Amino acid sequence: MFDLFISEFKRYRFIAIIFCTLQILLWVLIGKMTTIVEPHDMKNMGLIFSSCFGGGIFAFASMGLHRRKNHWTYLIHRPLASDKIHLALSMAGIILLFIAFVLPFLSVLVFLDLFTSNVIEARHYWYCFHLLAVTVSAYFIGSFAALSPMKGTMLSLWLVTYLMNTATAPLWFELVADFSFIVFGFYLASKAFKVNLQENSRNSVAILCSIVALQPVLLILLMMFQGIYYHGPVTILGMHPNSNTENNNYFNFTRKELPLQFQQLLEINSDTTNKSLIRQISLSKYHHVRRKNFRAPFKNQLFLKEHRRRFALIDENSSNLWIFSHQQGVFIGRNPNTDKVVGYLSLAGFAQQLATIDAADRFQTIPAIVDFRFVQTNDRIYTVDFKNKKIALKHQLPADEYYTKTVTFMFERAVFQSNKATYFIDQIDFDNKTKQVTAEHIIPHPTEIIYYDNVAITEVLNGFLVRYNDYHFYGVDQAGSALVYAKHDGDIKQISSYAFTENRVPSLLRNQPFILSPIVMNIVDGIVPSAIKYSTQTPKQYHYFWQQQRPFHIWLFCLLAALFSSIATYLLVRKMPLSNSNKTLWTLANLIFALPGLVAFLLLTNWHHFHLKKYRQTKRNQQAESTAELASVKEHANV
Amino acid sequence: MTNYVIETKALTKSFGNKIALNNFELNIPSGGIHAFIGANGAGKSTLFRLLLGLESPTSGECKILDTPSGQLTPELRGRIGYVNEEHTLPNWMTSAEVTTMQRNLYPQWRQDIYESVLGNFDVQPDQKVSQLSRGERAGLNLSMALAQAPEVLILDEPTLGLDVVAKQAFLEALMYTETDVNTTIIYCSHQMEEIERVAENLIIIEDGVVKYIASPDDFCQRINYWICDIEGDTKFLTNLSCVLSVKLIEGQHHIITADQNSEHFKEYLLTQGVTNPILAPISLEKAISSVLAKNHRSPNKAA
Amino acid sequence: MNKTSAIAIQIVTGDARPIFRQIVDGIRKEIATGKLAHGSKLPSVRGLAMQLMINANTVAKAYGELTTQGLLESRKGLGIFVAEPKQMLSSNEQETRLAQASQRFINDVMYLDFCPEQLTQQLLNELKLIKNK
DSSP states (O other): OHHHHHHHHHHHHHHHHHHHHHHHHHHHHHHHHSOTTSOOHHHHHHHHHHHHHHHHHHHHHHHHHHHSHHHHHHHHSSSSOHHHHHHHHHHHHHHHHIIIIIHHHHHHHHHHHHHSOOOOOHHHHHHHHHHHHHHHHHHHHHHHHHHOSSGGGGGGGGGHHHHTOOOOOOHHHHHHHHHHHHHHHHHHHHHHOOSOTTSOOOOHHHHHHHHHHHHHHHHHHHHHTHIIIIIHHHHHTTOOGGGOOSSOBHHHHHTSOHHHHHHHHHTSSOOHHHHHHHHHHTTOOEEEOOSSOOOOOOTTOOGGGSOGGGSOEEOTTSSOEEEEETTTTEEEEEETTTTEEEEEEETTEEESOSTTSOGGGSOSSOOEEETTTEEEOSSEEEEEETTTTEEEEEEEOOTTOOEEEEEEEETTEEEEEESSEEEEEEHHHHHSSSOOOOOSEEEEOSSSOSSOSEEEEEEETTEEEEEEEEEEEEETTEEEEEEEEEETTSOEEEEEEEEOOBOSSOTTTTTHHHHHSTTHHHHHHHHSOOSSOOTTOOOGGGOSGGGOOOOHHHHHHHHHHHHHHHHHHHHHHHTSOOOHHHHHHHHHHHHHHHHHHHHHHHHHSOGGGGTOHHHHHHHHHHHHHHHHHHHHHHHHOOO | OOOEEEEEEEEEEEETTEEEEEEEEEEEESSSEEEEEEOTTSSHHHHHHHHTTSSOOSEEEEEETTEEGGGOOHHHHTTEEEEETTOOOOTTSBHHHHHHHHHHHOTTOOHHHHHHHHTTSOOOTTSBGGGSOHHHHHHHHHHHHHHTOOSEEEEESTTTTOOHHHHHHHHHHHHHOOOSSOOEEEEEOSOHHHHHHHOSEEEEEETTEEEEEEOHHHHHHHEEEEEEEOOSOOHHHHTOTTEEEEEEETTEEEEEEESOOHHHHHHHHHHTTOEEEEEEOOOHHHHHHHHHHTTSOOTTBOO | OOSBOOOOOOOOTTOSSOHHHHHHHHHHHHHHTTSSOTTOBOOOHHHHHHHHTSOHHHHHHHHHHHHHTTSEEEETTTEEEEOOOOOOSOHHHHHHHHHHHHHHHHHHHTTSSOOHHHHHHHHHHHHHHHHHO
């Protein structure tokens, strides 16, 4: 087995080294132009994409070369078990991919760590491990697709998009996810690596894993199918709901101009105040609360997933950059030109020596850097005064709250949100570097929802009008909008709220991610951040099907889809030469996997060999011919 | 009952509408060199792939070394050698490295056999496999296959593309290496000269079926070559199942029959008004090609 | 005698006669013409096979046939030797063999342009040659 490992390694060693060298040269070039350790979308995507594609392409190339008839015979026909053969090839593959896609960046980091004063710590090295996990998982999943007899398994390559996701997550989660993908991928590849490549696996677990591997992409394909059976025909007939602007549904509402939205909400109650407000808002300006959700970084989170704007605090008087060290819990100031450490910043203020900073003064959680000048944790905001070398607590949330949106400046106020309320603070107070502020208005959210789709604000004579829109305002698939009036005198009241009862498209076409795969994809997408962002992302509290209140006909559809898939599978599987346990497995599995499971069955088995009448007829005819011929030869031959 | 090294029962393999092996029945006892003869596409390569467990049959079963092919263990694979015309070897390694890798896999490796066989070919240990000529690669491949001392050795057109010297060396090594194990050799070829020299048993395959199994001289005795004059219709001949071919050459009819008593056939010809039927000698090559060509369209076929 | 005598026969592929038969006929001719003396040692099966570049089993089969016909004999541990001439067949069998051989001869020469007298003369000449050796 070791010989085989060395043999496979030697085969691609040269190419791997070339890749490594080229990338190192590329990083040297990048290093001359910018700071290497500064997070940037392009760097993250570039590294992740190249690792992913590299792993996948290498899988197809190497397994494709091995798969050729005579080469496969040479590889497999030897006194060594096929799983040991695969293990040897995999080990070689991992080392080669490490050299080609991880070693370059790792070398750069090690160099910066040893020879510069850049902050390089665990989270940087964990990123390299993540790269390795990405490329190795892509390699295994690619091997699975390359070795499987059914071409449908190519679709499982979609799984690598989960590896490419840019959402930040706690380190333990990333590692568990990475590790799971490696193990899952290895298992799929190992089971696909059989002596007889034309045969489908009979192992129940392997079959289940291959069904799971296809679920995400099949869900998307099934969802896209509505373009064919609904959107297409409806557009051709000129009846597409997008063109129906009269309908009072959420889709049309949100596309109205903001003044009209506010007006519609104000017109619900014919209050006299409302009439006056309607007049006022026709002339006023509108602003939105920040679209992007805020979350403080996780300890040791993969450094390239951070946003570029959160890289460092910038001292406007000098060119120093202050970068937060997860390990030390303080900001480390560094002059990029002289490569010297200029100081440390903790909760207690600035210091010249790291050792002098007490543990109690260090940040207990990882702060984010907002707008290059604010230091924001989940429940506190600090401002830093570089000139006077001071750090001051600006704002603090009560115990059970955390920030959900960072500050936007509008109407001479600083506006941000927590999970429970919207905060308005006087802008001048907020900009002041030393004063801790109290909020002018704290407007509680109208519902339990933590992140709203869209919050718009306008100023009227006596206060602010805040409009909340969400697709799942009152519950899953129950869109709504609410309007709250926060008066400058402190009075806060909800003017109106509206539950949209009409919908743009029929309910069976909305929320297809749920109804097409209520059990499996619902759970998968809940656990692993999905690379596909649906436009109507359900809020966390409604995410799993046991948390959701849906109309009866939706549940009925789910049940019928599951039964249909299971029964269809049963009918197709009956005539196939599978073992009884495999037949039962498929039938029961598709009760849980529902429609995507049925499609997986059609893709992963050669059911059509046993069900197309024409094929069976031809075969019977041919057999009849040849038996007759055989009989005549046997008469005369002395066999 | 003798132990068969290779057994097939109603072995059928089809690819879509094409049937490669059709109720193939074959039992090969251990020992000796058995030649498989058949046209391209007759099903030989498919048979080997099925025997080695690389593909599964559409129906029927096949066994090698008394084990169903789908259940071959690594240990059993170590006792089965396989060489084909591509002589596929990792071409980025040197011949010494390839040999070492092979040697470490087979516990019963015979280094003396390896060296004596390889001595017939000009292969340097530090030469990369990619630099070897086809003949040298074939020699290396065969040396390793024989050094494994396999119980069954399957060779699928191993001398294809080899020059005269390499071919000679290859055949000598194959026939005269003594491996202590009673190796059963399956030899596939199209080259009659080789077959005549090497085979003690002929297995003729066509259209996925075994047509004949016999030793070369037994087989030759079963095929008769007649030359005669026929006036009038020859239709009576084309309907006979024992007639393999009828050719008109310069006014005379040349008829080849299989498994037909020559006395009876001569009488039959005479009753049909055929004049002067003469039995001519026929070489093994001609006999085999007549059998295989029976169903092919022949340009001189009598009307 | 321990020294192995050489068998100077040649086999031809593509001939009407199978190789097995060529060896049998070749050795018989060598014995009949006296080139292989009675009691001389033949090459081993393997040795002759290597000389002729053919399968050893075919040679073994040929030796076996010749031994059955009484032309060769196997001495345990020593090898294969040309047997002393002794008649193993009954007179009926001899006559049958003669008839068969004659028929084969006639089949072979039927299409040649010789009259029976010429054929007879040729036979007598060949026999005379053997007798002289």
